[in-house]
Amino acid sequence: MINQERLIDTFLTYVKIDSESLEEKDFAEKVAADFKELGAEVSFDNAGEIIGGSVGNLYCKIEGDKTLEPILMSAHMDTVKPGKGIQPIIEGNIIKTDGSTILGSDDKAGITCILEAIRLAKENNINHPTIEAVFTIAEEIGLKGSKNLDYKRITAKKGVVLDSGGDAGKIICAAPGQVKLTGEFIGKSAHAGVAPEKGISAIQIAAHAISNMKLLRIDEETTANIGTISANFATNIVPERVKVLGEARSRDNAKLKAQGEHMMKCIQDACEKFGGTFEGELTHSYSGYKYDENDEFIVEIKNACVNAGLTPELAVSGGGSDVNNMVENGIKAVNLGCGMDKVHTTAEQITIDNLINTTKLIFELIKK
DSSP states (O other): OOOHHHHHHHHHHHHTSOOBTTOOHHHHHHHHHHHHHTTOEEEEOSHHHHHTOSSOOEEEEEOOBTTSOOEEEEEEOOBOSSOSSOOOEEETTEEEOOSSSOOOHHHHHHHHHHHHHHHHHHHTTOOOBOEEEEEESOGGGTSHHHHTOOGGGOOOSEEEEEEEESOTTEEEEEEOEEEEEEEEEEOBOOBTTTOGGGOBOHHHHHHHHHHTSOOEEEETTEEEEEEEEEOOOOTTBOOOEEEEEEEEEESSHHHHHHHHHHHHHHHHHHHHHHTOEEEEEEEEEEOOEEOOTTOHHHHHHHHHHHHTTOOOEEEEOSSOOHHHHHHHTTOEEEEEEEEEBSTTSTTOBEEHHHHHHHHHHHHHHHOO
């Protein structure tokens, strides 16, 4: 039943429209127009104004059977760089680029499949619940669009986000939360050759703090990393300031909290040892989530996979997505694979089979 030619044409059209993070307006307007043609009630919020973007998040509501529980379908509209002037190439079953840009299947594949599945339902007069299709901005730069969603506009209490690698049928049942460490170690400058004892080395404080931190793989659910240490002083000056950037992630929110506190304690101890200070903070980015394999919604998605001719695969993720913010705001959201491969690189590609299979899966989830 899927119109394969239309599906591919839509995807190719979408990836050719530039939409790097905070510059999604042209693409958002195209998606809005396509959903209006389906009879959707379309609106934007002011998230773009809040974060400095060209447009807000897009809400497309397709009325359905009011006796059924509404469902949320979501994907993000922005791409990473280099994402301008994309020229897709089809080679057999694979869609890719000439290697000078990313493809943008992350996440325009998700948007394409949601649109085509709804088209299919409409054309075949399939009974379906009210569908709330929400397309976010600025996901690639810290989930900023979903963080600033107007959740009062969304009535659905469950839904799927199509934003994972892996073939159609992959179900991300757990993903980590994240905290970020930002700040500056402050010591005291002095001439390193004449009177080093009068100085306090911020680099020495930072080195001591970091060397005492549990980092990288903490356990199967938890990781931590210091990504940046920066200072710029001559070798004859005791450095008085060092900037540091780091993070911790865990699928267990209690472990995430404990790891963050541990990192801050190491910083505090180092400052006390050497007589320096730290100006900075540990900020909450988003919470983690995990679903049991017997969760009612997970079972529903697995059954939809089987009905679509796919093999369901439960998996966990090491990264965050819009799902994290949605879960934190009371929506039972699940991230699904849609076939995007080698994302965030100029070798990014997707198979036509995955576009078709993902559309089949979404169709199975919405038909009743």
